[in-house]
C-alpha cells in the first residue's frame with residue numbers, strides 16, 4: 001500500500017489519570033508518523049521508478065525509516081484501540097486463553113506489568129499463531145516486535161511521550177493507570193480475530 005490514511009479514535013478523552021492534553025499530543029504524534037510513512041514511501045517509489053538499486057545509499061536508509069514509521073503506526077493504532085473505560089476484567093475466551101498461557105489472570109497482569117517496566121519502547125501481549133498461546137513481549141523501538149507469526153492483541157507505549165507529561169519519571173504509576181483503562185472487550189475481539197485468521201487493520205468502532 002502506498003498511502004495510509006489516519007484512523008480516528010474519538011474516544012481518547014475522559015480517562016482518569018491520562019490527561020486529555022497528553023492524549024491529544026499523542027494522537028498528533030501518531031498523525032505525524034502516518035505523514036512520515038507516506039512521504040518516505042513516495043520517495044521509495046520514486047527511487048524504484050528510477051531503477052535505483054545502489055546498496056548503502058538512500059534506499060537502504062529509507063527501508064529502515066519506513067519500517068520504523070510503519071511500526072509506529074501499527075503500535076499506536078493498537079494502543080489507542082484498546083483504551084476504554086469499561087473497567088471489567090478479561091472474561092470468556094480471552095480469560096481462558098490467558099489462564100492456559102499464564103496460569104491465571106492475576107499472573108498474566110503481573111507479568112504484563114513487569115514486562116512493561118522492563119521495556120523502553122513497547123510491551124505487547126501477542127498470540128502465537130504457530131504455538132497457540134499468549135506471551136508478553138517487550139522491545140526498545142517502534143520496529144522492534146521480535147517474533148514472526150505472532151499477532152499483537154494489546155500494546156503498552158513506554159516512550160516518555162506517553163507518560164512524562166502526566167507522571168514524570170513514575171513509569172509504574174503510568175503503567176498501572178494505563179492497565180486500569182484497558183478495554184478488555186477490544187482485546188478479546190482481537191484475539192478472536194487472530195484465531196479466525198481475520199487479522200486485518202481494525203477500525204475503532206464505538
Ligand SMILES: [Fe+2]
Pocket residue numbers: 026029076157159161162
Ligand atoms: Fe507513542
